[in-house]
Amino acid sequence: MLELLTDKLQTVFRRLSSRGVVSEKDLDEALREVRIALLEADVNFKVVREFINGVREQAVGSEILGSLTGPQQVIAIVQRQLVHILGETHSSIRFAGQPPTTIMLIGLKGSGKTTTAAKLALHLRKSGSRPLLVAADPHRLAAGEQLQALGRQLNVPVYFEHGPPAAVAQGAREEAHRLAANILIVDTPGYMQVASEMLSEAKELHDSFSPNEVLLVVDAMTGQEAVNVAQEFHDALNVSGFIITKMDGDARGGAALSIRAVTGLPIKFIGIGEKVDALEAFHPDRFVSRILGMGDVLSLIEKAQETVDKEEAKSLERRMRAGTMDLNDFVSQIQQVKKMGTLTQIIDMIPGLGGVKKQLENAQVDDSVWKKMEAIVYSMTPEERHRPDIIDGSRRRRIARGSGTTPQDINQLLKQWREAKKMMEALASGRGPRALGRLR
Secondary structure, eight states: OOHHHHHHHHHHHHHHHTSSSOOHHHHHHHHHHHHHHHHHTTOOHHHHHHHHHHHHHHHHHTTOTTOTTHHHHHHHHHHHHHHHHHTSSOOOOOOOSSSOEEEEEEOBTTSOHHHHHHHHHHHHHHTTOOEEEEEOOSSOHHHHHHHHHHHHHHTOOEEEOOSOHHHHHHHHHHHHHHHTOOEEEEEOOOBSSOOHHHHHHHHHHHHHHOOSEEEEEEEGGGTHHHHHHHHHHHHHHOOOEEEEEOTTSSOOOHHHHHHHHHHOOOEEEEEOSSSTTOEEEOOHHHHHHHHTTOOOHHHHHHHHHHHSOHHHHHHHHHHHHHTOOOHHHHHHHHHHHHHTOOHHHHHHTSTTOHHHHHHHHHTTOOTHHHHHHHHHHHTSOHHHHHOGGGOOHHHHHHHHHHHTOOHHHHHHHHHHHHHHHHHHHHHHHTOHHHHHHTTO
């Protein structure tokens, strides 16, 4: 997420931290580099100017220049100012006093609106809501069919009917009542550009559904154009917030840092991948922590709570305490971790692992590592999974042939397994760090 910007900011901060104190010249030099990094990330120039002026004013006014903790205080000011630009606090969905709550998604063609509608339904269902997806694109039959396919995949009901907006809205509300759904997520047409004819049609849909939220789906890869589109949509439809998609791509990402400051409207969610669960509620402070390479432990914990099977976790704890863990447990844990996201997404959330991420990229290590481990374990017999110590040279060769790997890969996995087993059993026994230190 915004890797180029993160790398450049971290370089500036490392240089600043290497100084014993910060002079006014040091501050100006650092802010000049930060300014260039933000502009290269396609952040709106007015937002950059406001940001730099705000940081400099706080830094000079707080008498940190010449202080022994000056470098750390400058970094803290940069963090606070970025959070301020992004809106300070998380903005949640505004629910209707009387269900169903209606959320209308709008946006240009190619922004990922239909897929985002399905992701949002899954996200809200995890929090206890009962969503109904509504296909309200009168032009493109394929859009409704795509939404139906996504609904079947996620086991989320979809209302799909061709007709005038008022009739579709009425039918959707009746279907919601029949299914006891308390949220309508309305997927509207995508357009090539903002034009009066398009806005007129979108306004008709808006008037028919009377939504509680109008969320503009914005493609992060469109950069500054996304800010212009946001302003035009807001002027016509009273947008209440944004969902920014493709934040995991190679986009410079300036839209995320500009759109809130320019429009004054909150970012509600960000899309961080193609998987149906790759949608996150937007928290400005957590987002800034990731940009600055400080991790995001809270989001990591939330992901773990969402994905880890509680009964399986309890069963694993019992086996850890009894010392009976086997390779079936190992592959089960791999699968649990995979549900939390890609390797790079998980590493992004762990403080201090920026260097590890770079090493993985340089070594061309990606999520295929998980697949290789699973293939090796699935090529073993049940007895070998339960008793890995019986795996000798001939068994290694057979497993390697079956998994498309090498005997060396088998050796490496078994070594990792033994180290992980010792560590987890030491933790489960309560022996703690001292015991872990003797595992080397």
